[in-house]
Amino acid sequence: MSAKNPVGWFELYVRDIERAKSFYETVLGVKLTKLKQSGDSLDTMWAFPMQPEGGGAAGALAKMEGAPVGPGGTIVYFVCDDCAEQAKRAKQAGGQIVKDKFSIGDYGNIALVADLDGNIVGLHSRT
Numbered sequence: 001m002s003a004k005n006p007v008g009w010f011e012l013y014v015r016d017i018e019r020a021k022s023f024y025e026t027v028l029g030v031k032l033t034k035l036k037q038s039g040d041s042l043d044t045m046w047a048f049p050m051q052p053e054g055g056g057a058a059g060a061l062a063k064m065e066g067a068p069v070g071p072g073g074t075i076v077y078f079v080c081d082d083c084a085e086q087a088k089r090a091k092q093a094g095g096q097i098v099k100d101k102f103s104i105g106d107y108g109n110i111a112l113v114a115d116l117d118g119n120i121v122g123l124h125s126r127t
Contacts, residue, residue, distance in 0.1 A: 083111040
């Protein structure tokens, strides 16, 4: 396996793309960018900020008719300065805190939140 991170992309499927966009922009303090339609299966995609030469995974919110939304077997972790702060923002934006900030030992801390469609996402910080 190469020295690159194994995850290359992620998509969070949502029912209401504008509502989800506002939620994630508020929680993470970033602006999402609309992507051009690629193919005919996805209705709309809004990408999280990405650096083509940077480490980590890039990804987007996606709306596709019939795509599964809500709790599932995949959790995407967003890097934060202090995951407790982003968890608080998630609750203020209408989401739910699934698990408050807790230690994962030498790897820092995580919190789990549910977005407005019930997708559970992780928030990770070193402190």
